[in-house]
Amino acid sequence: MDKHLSSQFDAELSAISTRVLEMGGIVESQVAQAVHALANFSCESALQVIQTEERVNQLEIEIDRDLSTIIARRQPTARDLRLLIAISKSIGNLERVGDEAARIARTVQRLVDTGVSSRLRLPVGDVSFEAQLATGLLRKALDAFARLDTQQALAVLKEDNQIDAEFDGLMRKLITYMMEDPRTISASIDLVFVAKAIERVGDHAKNLAEQIIYIVKGTDVRHNSLDAVESAIR
Numbered sequence: 001m002d003k004h005l006s007s008q009f010d011a012e013l014s015a016i017s018t019r020v021l022e023m024g025g026i027v028e029s030q031v032a033q034a035v036h037a038l039a040n041f042s043c044e045s046a047l048q049v050i051q052t053e054e055r056v057n058q059l060e061i062e063i064d065r066d067l068s069t070i071i072a073r074r075q076p077t078a079r080d081l082r083l084l085i086a087i088s089k090s091i092g093n094l095e096r097v098g099d100e101a102a103r104i105a106r107t108v109q110r111l112v113d114t115g116v117s118s119r120l121r122l123p124v125g126d127v128s129f130e131a132q133l134a135t136g137l138l139r140k141a142l143d144a145f146a147r148l149d150t151q152q153a154l155a156v157l158k159e160d161n162q163i164d165a166e167f168d169g170l171m172r173k174l175i176t177y178m179m180e181d182p183r184t185i186s187a188s189i190d191l192v193f194v195a196k197a198i199e200r201v202g203d204h205a206k207n208l209a210e211q212i213i214y215i216v217k218g219t220d221v222r223h224n225s226l227d228a229v230e231s232a233i234r
Contacts, residue, residue, distance in 0.1 A: 009074055013083060016066055017146075020087055023059045023094050024142040026052065028135055030101035031201055035131040037108045038194065039124055046112075049105035056098035060091050082218060086211040090145070093204040093211075097138065100197040100204075107190050114186075123173050127195055130166040134201040137163065141208040150216050150233040156209035157229060163202035170195050 030049050037045035067084055070076070076084060137159055144152035174188045174195075213221050219232045 009070075009076075009080070012066075012070055012074075013080065016063060016070070016087060017083075019059065019063050019066075020091060020094070021142060021146055023056065023063070023091060024138070024145070026056055026059070027094050027097040027101065028138050028142070030056070030098055031104075031131065031135050031138070031198075034101040034104035034108070035128055035135075035198075037105055038111075039128050041108065041112050043109055043112050046105035046108040050102050053098055053102045056095055060095040063091050064088065078218070079215070083215050086215045090208050090211050093207045097201050097204045100200050103197050104194050107194050111187060111190060123170065123177065123191070126166075126170050126173060127191060127198065130163060130170060130195060131198045131201075133159075133163050133166060134198045134205070137202050137205040138208075141205040141212075144209060144212050148212060148216050150213050153209035153212040154226075154229060154233060157206055157226060160202050160206045163199055167195055167199045 030052050033045050033052075034049045036042065037049065067088055071081075071084060074080075137156055140152060140159075141156045143149070144156065171192065174192055177184045178188045207222075210220075210222050213219065213229065213233055217232055221229045221232055224232070
């Protein structure tokens with residue numbers, strides 16, 4: 001590939017990476033707004049989250065199309081091909097983060113419609129804290145993607161365990177609520193699904209971190225122990 005074509009190719013890769021980060025920023029805001037909607041039982045915020053889902057879906061389609069065009073027109077080297085494959089998987093994860101945000105927003109709408117927000121005391125603050133951890137993890141993963149930083153990607157993998165622990169603690173608390181006051185059963189079940197959606201946001205951030213390591217090192221670290229991942233990035 002001559003210098004001119006190489007420069008064009010680099011520009012195309014840079015443009016796609018920028019769009020992935022744009023998509024990541026949108027879904028991160030979606031999750032934060034969905035949790036805001038839950039904390040304040042705001043149907044207006046919930047509706048905004050749901051409306052943004054269409055933009056996220058469109059971005060996924062556009063980036064996938066651009067990836068296909070680049071692969072068809074260029075002959076990527078091994079590292080560049082890894083980047084393109086990883087981007088394809090990453091935007092799938094980001095689109096699913098948007099899906100989880102929309103799921104939370106629809107739950108908020110249902111809770112408000114049934115009047116639960118005004119009648120029952122629920123551990124919404126605990127859900128908000130779990131969400132802060134998950135959005136923080138997603139932000140770190142996106143930052144690591146922007147800089148292709150394997151050490152920060154590793155830190156994301158390690159921190160995912162904290163979200164899992166918060167989820168387990170919240171499940172125990174919700175079970176207690178349901179046992180003490182049967183009126184909370186329906187709403188608590190809704191919050192279980194919200195908490196699970198937030199946990200999945202953390203899982204998708206973890207998946208993104210694994211793709212960063214794949215791009216840089218060429219090693220698939222999915223389903224490996226943290227020790228094995230640390231060895232792979234040395």
